[in-house]
Amino acid sequence: MSLDLIKRQYRTLATISGPLIFVDRMTRGSLGEMCVVDLPEGEQRTGQILQLMGERAVIQVLEGTSGIDSDESSVLPTGETARVGVSMDLFGRVLNGFGEPIDGLPPIVPDEYKDINGLPMNPAAREKPDFFVQTGISAIDGLNTLVRGQKLPIFSGAGLPAKELALQIVRQARVAEAEEFAVILGAMGITSRESFFFRRSLEEAGALERTIAFINQVNDPTIERLFTPRIALTVAEYLAFERGFHVMVVLTDMTSYCESLREIGSAREEIPGRRSYPGYMYTDLATLYERAGRLKGGKGSVTLMPILTMPDDDITHPIPDLTGYITEGQIVLSRALHRKGIYPPIDVLPCLSRLMNLGIGKGKTRDGHRTIADQLYSAYARGIDVRRLVTIVGEEGLSDLDRRYLAFSDDFERRFVGQGWEDRSIDDTLDLGLELLKAVPEREAVARRR
């Protein structure tokens, strides 16, 4: 028997700090390897090696370190990296953030196990995403079009209806999409109320049998949150690239994820970056977000919609900032619109879909789509300028033209953005846009151009 096969248990826990344990003279074990941590009372927990230095290993314990001692607790490396079992039987199931069923149904027999970190897609193998997804939301379809294989986050604020919007998108996109449509929910640190809301909404949408939910709740271990999106994405990649599904992955709330990352960072006594989040957070988030995409020669796609809460509604906070730097645009919710009773409260000005141009135009949405979008943008931006002006100089200082823009921006918010729960076709969206533009010279300019 080769030495490698001798399982060795280490009882050399030197330090326990936050979610980490430091184990001495650990001669076996490799970076990223999973370990079984045995507690005195017979309980078993899961650990992962984060760092090796000489014979000292730094291990994060998923379930937390409370109850672990340095005398009797022991660590056993398993020889495996973190993996998740994938199977078509996952459809309709609810699992915890670590991929274990929590719906009371029998365990799943996986077809195979996959490393949850995945591998970077070779840039040479990426297929350019250019297939329009109709979400039925005007502010998205008309102005910030989503395409298959895109990563488009929702930037929300505490108390804003981001989850409602995400579910509306999932429900409506499901109607417009082909049969091989799957939804994967990766929830990190959500409340039981939110968890219930998700389940019920998906059920109502008749999407449950197409859905796989990985749910880590607020009272679940925080370290588990670092695994949840990776597991969700691994299953998504499997369905998309091996089974040909168009998978929509909703990850919520990325803010909880980033907080767990920060917790590990400070337990490791790392030099913190901006606002004490780890300096490698950009890279870490990229290893999640970049898993969206399409593969050349493949049938399926992974479309990713992460939801995050901007602390203090601040878009320059590292979590939205780094996300926006990685994702292909962002949908930004506004408290001001929400207060006005506008749903969805999408502030279109800071919104962006970087892949929009690939998904619109003749044969996809409609010829002239770009022009309509550009004009709505510039007219609305001008209307907002006027609105700002009014607060200073009053309505009297306005020219006639200014007044028209002011009226346009109100209409635009109420009718175009504030569509409520309606599922609007792209044609209706663009027609409405054209109708609204009649009120301002932007429209005049196009008419003259023709």
Added chain:
Amino acid sequence: MKETRGKIYGVAGPTVMVKGMTGAIMNTVCLVGRHGLLGEIIRIKDDMATLQVYEDTVGISVGEDVISYGDPLSETLGPGLLAGLFDGIQRPLDKIRVAAGGFLTRGVKVEALDIDRIWDFTPVRKKGDTVSPGDILGTIEETERITHRVMVPPGLGGVIKEIKSGKVSGAEYICMLEKGQFIELYQEWPVRRPRPFKAKLPPEEPFITGQRVFDTLLPVAEGGTAIVPGGFGTGKTVVEQTIAKFSRSDIVVYVGCGERGNEMSEILSDFPKLKDPTSGLPLSLRTVIVVNTSNMPVAAREASIFTGITIAEYFRDMGYSVAMLADSISRWAEALREISSRLEEMPGEEGFPPYLATQLGMFYERSGKVMCLGSEERTGSVTVISAVSPPGGDFSEPVTQASLRFAGTLWALDPDLAYRRHFPAVNWLASFSLFQAELDDWFGREVAEDMVRLRNRLYSLLQRQTELKDIIQIIGVEALQESDRLTLEAANLATEAFLKQSAFSEIDAFNTYEKQYWMLKAIFAYLESAGEALERGVFIETILESPVKWKLARMKDEPNEGFSTKARALIGEVVSEFSMLEEK
């Protein structure tokens, strides 16, 4: 070559510590662990060497073997680079795809350039000639677009004993010198060492981008550096890609450093179809792409910009003008920071290592227009245009500030302009070009004698626009003087019709200097004629409503060819239109 062997002592993120490495050399490469991953020594302390590893370190254990052969991190230079796609350490991604499929697995070994590919070599030297470094031995039609000039590598020279002709491959030598040295088709060059040249030359010509706001207002000289800082979504990548497509350079080296995979897939699928503006041939034939996306190993991201600029210098040395586009230099700096923090180095500002600015300088200083090495007189240039991604869009952060020290041109992108879809979202008042004075001669000579004057007028007009907008904020537009309302109208016209330029419209995407000049002429003709009408006593409302404005706003839809004729006619129309307006 010197061989050193050690054993892994520690692994943390992309760094590995190795014991028993006495005698190891700084910045040389090693093979790490049982997968033979590539790493580079970045610190030596006693017998402990610290390596940055260019592949994922997951699965590495303490005690695994490490070997160093004492070679610096080098890349292979030679025919076959063009139209190529490489990762941060010059692994050919398309060949890796063939070998390993859609995802990047570790430890795949593929040569950067195809050693067996046969090239047609036409020698320009013969037996008995004496050659020195940089001399051109012969040429290869690397692509239909670019002739590859095969040069004597730095450090070699002498009398030619044998030189090949016709079919050659990378596996053999193409020239033997009398001293018995061989010159091969492919040269190795350490990526962190600048390639030598005879002399640096001062900037005297603009690097032509075809973008009005850059070429007219904020030019960068050929061989200069421009930086493009801006928050996310302000248009950095589109600027880089537009320049890659339309700039009048011979060669484009595009480095996607720590950015998105889908952006690269766009370039990869578009460039073979798009036409190079000068030759009409596919763009890919003049382009080399180096890409290390944000989710690829961070150490290879750090190396990617050096890999890119070495390729750029290599083509410069042949006498070409090269555009080196880096998107984004901030991701490089962050890679440096990630590695530095694993070394537990004393951090500087924002956690970046204190040597950030020095390293950044080493990169930017490799730009320039030079007198190339070699006995034939020739010049070549590397113009560096790099995107900067400041956290929170705040330019006071270290990477933007350090880059500013080396940049000749600043194209500052502004989220406010981007939000209203004014692209390129360049804040013209916050930006600068230090090359302006140096290029004025060229403008006067090559564009038009009054081009510099027009540009200065445009500057003043935009300056005035800002002042007037501030005033409106206080008193409202109706309270402005009539002449100011006209100035504002002309400024808005200049902003809309001239500064705003769509990268996605076929006609608008690239403008010649001639077209830019005539557009300015027309805009100022509007201001003058309307001003005269106002003085004559025409109502300001009548003037502002004149429909000729819409025609001016549409100038951008006219092609470059024949634009001056159309512009002259339009100016005539403007003049007569305003002269016909009736007084109050």
